[in-house]
Amino acid sequence: MEWDMEMAAAMGGYGDWFTSHLLRLLVQADTENRELLRLGFPDHVAAYERWRTGVGEFKVDTTLSPSTCPRCGLSKKVYVRAGSELVCTDCVKTDAAMDATWNEGGD
DSSP: OOHHHHHHHHHTTOOOSHHHHHHHHHHHOOHHHHHHHHHHOHHHHHHHHHHHHTOGGGOOOGGGOOSSOTTTOOOOSOEEEETTEEEEHHHHHHHHHHHHHHHTTOO
């Protein structure tokens, strides 16, 4: 699973599929409930913890953050890693919407 894209979409407020709901639930979970979720979804909890601490595929060098989004060209405050680039949350939502349409067999 491409956790960076899943996490970016879920934390950007996009996504109504199970994984996006679960990742947003992990943000709200206290330590005890997070451990209970880990029993059933160890990969999801591990990805959330890497995202929260900024390690692994979620490590971002903030000194290299763009002043404008490389995709839409607009000046944004929040950039997230989408694959190998940093893009604004609006572009991540657009990517996720296109992926969802493609997966449903749409155009």
